[in-house]
Amino acid sequence: MLSRTADNLYWIARRMERAETAARLLEVGARISLLPSVHGYRSEWDSLLRAGGMADGFAAKYGDPVQRNIESHLFFDHDNPSSVAACITAARENGRIVRTALTAQVWDALNTAFQELRALERRERSELELSEMTEWTMRHAAMVRGAIDATLLRNDGYNFLNIGYYLERGDSTARLMDVKYYVLLPKVDYVGSGLDNYQWATLLRAMSSQRAFHWAYGGEVTAAKIAHFLILNPQCPRSLITCVAGMNNHLGRLAKAYGRMTEAQELSARLLAGLDSVSVEAIFEEGLHEFLSRFIRDAASLGAVIHDSYLSGDMR
Amino acid sequence: MTSCFNEMYLQGAVRPPYARLEGWTRAMPAELRQMKQAEAEALFRRIGITFAVYGEGGDPDRLIPFDMFPRVFSHAEWTRLERGIKQRAQALNAFLVDVYGRGEIVRAGRIPARLVYQNAAYEKSVVGFVPPKGVYSHIVGVDLVRTGPDEFFVLEDNCRTPSGVSYMLENREIMMRMFPDLFRENRILPIDSYSERLRRTLASVAPAKCDREPTVVILTPGHFNSAYYEHSFLADLMGVELVEGQDLFVEGEYVYMRTTEGPRRVDVIYRRLDDAYLDPLCFRPDSMLGVAGLMDVYRSGGVSICSAPGAGVADDKAVYTYVPEMIRFYLGEEPILNNVPTWQCGRDDECRYVLEHLAELVVKEVHGSGGYGMLVGPKSSAAEVEMFRARIKANPGNYIAQPTLALSTTPTFVADGIAPRHVDLRPYCLVGESIDLVPGGLTRVALTDGSLVVNSSQGGGVKDTWVLAE
Numbered sequence: 104m105l106s107r108t109a110d111n112l113y114w115i116a117r118r119m120e121r122a123e124t125a126a127r128l129l130e131v132g133a134r135i136s137l138l139p140s141v142h143g144y145r146s147e148w149d150s151l152l153r154a155g156g157m158a159d160g161f162a163a164k165y166g167d168p169v170q171r172n173i174e175s176h177l178f179f180d181h182d183n184p185s186s187v188a189a190c191i192t193a194a195r196e197n198g199r200i201v202r203t204a205l206t207a208q209v210w211d212a213l214n215t216a217f218q219e220l221r222a223l224e225r226r227e228r229s230e231l232e233l234s235e236m237t238e239w240t241m242r243h244a245a246m247v248r249g250a251i252d253a254t255l256l257r258n259d260g261y262n263f264l265n266i267g268y269y270l271e272r273g274d275s276t277a278r279l280m281d282v283k284y285y286v287l288l289p290k291v292d293y294v295g296s297g298l299d300n301y302q303w304a305t306l307l308r309a310m311s312s313q314r315a316f317h318w319a320y321g322g323e324v325t326a327a328k329i330a331h332f333l334i335l336n337p338q339c340p341r342s343l344i345t346c347v348a349g350m351n352n353h354l355g356r357l358a359k360a361y362g363r364m365t366e367a368q369e370l371s372a373r374l375l376a377g378l379d380s381v382s383v384e385a386i387f388e389e390g391l392h393e394f395l396s397r398f399i400r401d402a403a404s405l406g407a408v409i410h411d412s413y414l415s416g417d418m419r
Numbered sequence: 420m421t422s423c424f425n426e427m428y429l430q431g432a433v434r435p436p437y438a439r440l441e442g443w444t445r446a447m448p449a450e451l452r453q454m455k456q457a458e459a460e461a462l463f464r465r466i467g468i469t470f471a472v473y474g475e476g477g478d479p480d481r482l483i484p485f486d487m488f489p490r491v492f493s494h495a496e497w498t499r500l501e502r503g504i505k506q507r508a509q510a511l512n513a514f515l516v517d518v519y520g521r522g523e524i525v526r527a528g529r530i531p532a533r534l535v536y537q538n539a540a541y542e543k544s545v546v547g548f549v550p551p552k553g554v555y556s557h558i559v560g561v562d563l564v565r566t567g568p569d570e571f572f573v574l575e576d577n578c579r580t581p582s583g584v585s586y587m588l589e590n591r592e593i594m595m596r597m598f599p600d601l602f603r604e605n606r607i608l609p610i611d612s613y614s615e616r617l618r619r620t621l622a623s624v625a626p627a628k629c630d631r632e633p634t635v636v637i638l639t640p641g642h643f644n645s646a647y648y649e650h651s652f653l654a655d656l657m658g659v660e661l662v663e664g665q666d667l668f669v670e671g672e673y674v675y676m677r678t679t680e681g682p683r684r685v686d687v688i689y690r691r692l693d694d695a696y697l698d699p700l701c702f703r704p705d706s707m708l709g710v711a712g713l714m715d716v717y718r719s720g721g722v723s724i725c726s727a728p729g730a731g732v733a734d735d736k737a738v739y740t741y742v743p744e745m746i747r748f749y750l751g752e753e754p755i756l757n758n759v760p761t762w763q764c765g766r767d768d769e770c771r772y773v774l775e776h777l778a779e780l781v782v783k784e785v786h787g788s789g790g791y792g793m794l795v796g797p798k799s800s801a802a803e804v805e806m807f808r809a810r811i812k813a814n815p816g817n818y819i820a821q822p823t824l825a826l827s828t829t830p831t832f833v834a835d836g837i838a839p840r841h842v843d844l845r846p847y848c849l850v851g852e853s854i855d856l857v858p859g860g861l862t863r864v865a866l867t868d869g870s871l872v873v874n875s876s877q878g879g880g881v882k883d884t885w886v887l888a889e
Contacts, residue, residue: 105678196642199642200642263679363681415677416677
């Protein structure tokens with residue numbers, strides 16, 4: 104497969120997943136802002152932007168983090184490469200470039216999302232509810248994902264799509280959890296308190312995992328259980344370990360199909376082994392923020408190695 | 420322009436090739452027609468066949484209008500056309516090999532040296548080079564018009580990268596899906612082997628150095644190009660990679676493409692890119708679309724390029740005048756298909772005639788295409804005619820003129836029923852180890868009443884084109 108084709112497939116996946124992350128961030132932010140304020144309204148939205156890695160771009164364009172501006176920035180702003188609109192537009196363009204590597208259904212799903220987005224952009228902002236925008240995003244992300252799973256040949260292209268999805272999703276889970284860090288960490292007193300749990304529960308809700316969590320753990324919602332669920336539980340579809348195992352699986356399939364191992368397989372195996380052997384206690388001891396930052400960095404290096412090993416076209 | 424040949428009716432009677440279509444249209448109520456038309460449009464849109472018009476902006480996902488009324492040729496009509504088209508494709512290729520070699524035709528005084536060697540499309544960097552199998556133009560699009568039962572004229576030749584073949588194939592697919600009964604009642608020769616024949620043609624001109632099953636690719640300028648759909652469509656049908664310049668690189672004596680498994684050698688490049696953009700080291704240094712060093716590999720026989728760089732010298736509108744001479748000179752045969760009589764404004768006496776009769780003539784730029792920059796005298800205002808007069812006087816060598824032909828019409832669905840509309844025909848002749856032609860082509864139709872311009876960029880539509888079995 105052409106490296107450029109693989110690259111476009113990989114970015115379709117990353118961008119669709121990133122669009123979903125932007126929507127989830129918006130949802131977490133809106134919910135947290137409804138709580139009695141811990142440090143005032145401003146810092147909570149700010150923490151959200153920081154977790155999304157968009158704080159500087161936002162400040163430069165809008166100044167103060169007001170909810171409406173944040174909605175614009177995360178959803179409609181084409182200057183923000185991580186906004187829902189920018190991601191869906193770019194993913195559809197990636198799809199158009201590699202149209203022959205996609206089934207009609209996958210193309211249909213991408214194209215429909217794009218056409219509906221254009222219609223949304225023409226509507227009055229005052230008519231648009233935040234929940235409508237986030238639900239719309241997740242619905243279309245799911246439709247693309249579903250079309251890929253149901254109709255695509257299980258060849259190398261399928262592996263590159265999945266690698267893109269898992270890499271982006273792991274990154275997103277880590278970032279969404281990190282929002283929690285920004286909101287909470289300054290006041291150690293809150294750990295284990297009712298408010299603390301309410302905020303954690305909001306996080307679960309944003310990951311559409313609240314019910315799943317209760318099925319898996321039951322009883323009291325504690326920080327340790329939630330951290331275990333989102334980081335170490337292979338049953339959770341968005342947990343870090345699920346994402347890394349997924350990448351590892353699809354990288355393994357590539358190595359087998361091509362009869363060639365690269366640094367990417369090595370790195371993902373090491374990342375997986377690390378998650379396999381760590382406990383929640385050890386993570387809290389290291390500090391959740393430190394642990395998550397490290398994971399985000401490691402995932403980024405893995406992304407760079409995947410690029411060099413398969414997508415850049417420069418390997419010999 | 421009083422009477423045009425109508426391909427369906429002759430002196431009130433239905434001509435035989437169209438015999439079975441009369442009943443078909445009579446049996447089709449207006450509602451059904453509208454439903455079918457909407458269905459066809461939805462199919463085109465879903466498949467993604469759209470095209471962008473240069474310099475117009477607007478909707479980039481515009482559809483070319485599709486007319487459901489087929490255009491029909493009898494087997495005998497086609498046999499003659501086929502012989503004529505193949506003859507022309509052969510002579511054009513012989514001409515190209517000759518003018519980049521010893522130039523016998525120029526030495527023999529059969530074509531002016533100026534028209535060949537001072538032609539902007541004459542590519543000095545390939546002088547002395549003979550491409551594999553002696554083929555420069557692998558896909559020759561011969562544009563034909565008709566003025567009577569037996570009168571066919573060649574309007575122009577396209578030796579570089581004629582486009583539109585995806586419409587020929589899709590029009591047929593859609594007609595077969597919508598009107599299967601028509602295909603049961605009429606014995607229509609199939610055209611769907613085109614992509615396989617194209618692949619075979621391209622593989623047959625692999626360089627001598629290639630000692631295995633050749634790797635063929637299509638080189639596209641990219642997804643912003645108006646014909647990108649066609650490029651990806653053909654790549655998909657042939658099962659070959661669709662590459663951009665950035666996917667290829669030169670190392671040693673070969674060209675490679677960048678794949679996820681490392682470099683893979685490429686043997687034949689079907690390029691949908693102009694010569695000027697092929698190789699920044701040889702042509703335009705600012706080209707971002709080409710491959711640095713490609714021409715060196717090409718000239719040393721490491722890769723084949725289709726059409727071969729330099730093929731354009733055979734298809735400009737001034738050289739066109741001499742194609743009948745080429746046929747006589749290289750093949751020792753009389754042309755089966757005639758040229759449209761053409762005046763070269765570059766010649767004083769002919770230019771004088773053109774300027775005196777401007778309002779009756781069609782004037783075209785020598786290097787123009789797509790229906791841009793042309794004057795249709797009888798359909799133009801006095802001011803437009805005068806504007807062209809000034810342009811011709813300023814640069815006579817840049818223009819040719821032809822009589823306004825009474826182009827044939829075929830029945831076409833229009834808002835209030837069926838009406839005759841002018842058509843032309845572009846068959847796609849494949850030249851490799853052998854010369855090959857699928858029975859059919861792209862019929863373009865001028866949808867506006869009375870209009871003679873069929874180009875899609877000027878509001879033309881397309882039709883399915885049938886060749887009946889014997």
